[in-house]
Amino acid sequence: MNVMDLLKPAAVRAISAASSKKRMMHDIADIAAGAYGLNPDRTVEALMERESLGPTGVGHGVALPHARLAGLDKVVGAFLLLEKPIDFEAVDRQPVDIVFALFAPEDAGVEHLKALALVSRTLRDPAFCDKLRANPDPAKLYTILTEVAPVKAA
Template sequence: MDLSDLIDVPAIMPTLKANSKKQLLQILAERAASITGIPEREIFDTVLQRERLGSTGVGNGIAIPHGKLSGVKRITGVFARLDTPVDFEALDDEPVDLVFLLLAPEGAGADHLKALSRIARVLRDGETVAKVRGTHDATAIHALLSDTQGSKAA
């Protein structure tokens, strides 16, 4: 599974400004709503409910909030690079500046887990992450995230 299957250039926000985790999730839900046609509030509530189980801040300034919704037709992503990191209650207590929101159909099962694994693998690559942090261009970020060189086996 390639990340280009999950995310398109319009779903990338290269210079997002947010003051808090909640505001960040609201902005991501708004963009996801425009892409999926699902109400923003439904997306926000689903992602927030998942965050209450435990932060999806995985460390190194990266978060992968996710959720399953009945209205989602295919696994879909939204990516944001924040101008200023926000507290995300991450596992390492570091603020987050790269966020990949993943939405999946309720029946996605293993495909949802494969997509999460793929995102984590790409965002664990230090070279890719450094390049993403160094650009403000959505098309360039899309190319970096979609680069199959980043798909080395875990």
């Protein structure tokens, strides 16, 4: 599995301003609706339900919100680069500016976990995140994200 398997070019955006975590979740839902035909209201609801279990801000300015949704036949993703970082209740209490959301079918088992592990490992590299932050053009972001060599997920 690699990032290209999870992401469409239409699901990659740079956003100049998200005023809050909830607003950013709406932005993700809108992107997922356009790229994958997901219901934006249900997507926001599912993301917020997952966040209520514990924040998905993993540290170093990165968040990995994720949810299971009806109507999907495979795991898909949406990527946001925020010009102005927002509070995401991250484990290191740092604001977030890189967001990679994952959406899995309701009955997804190991594939969902493999995708989460892949994205987590990819975004754990500070040099890679710096490269993303330096390229706010969605086409360049997509290229950077999908040129990553496949990583074996646990």
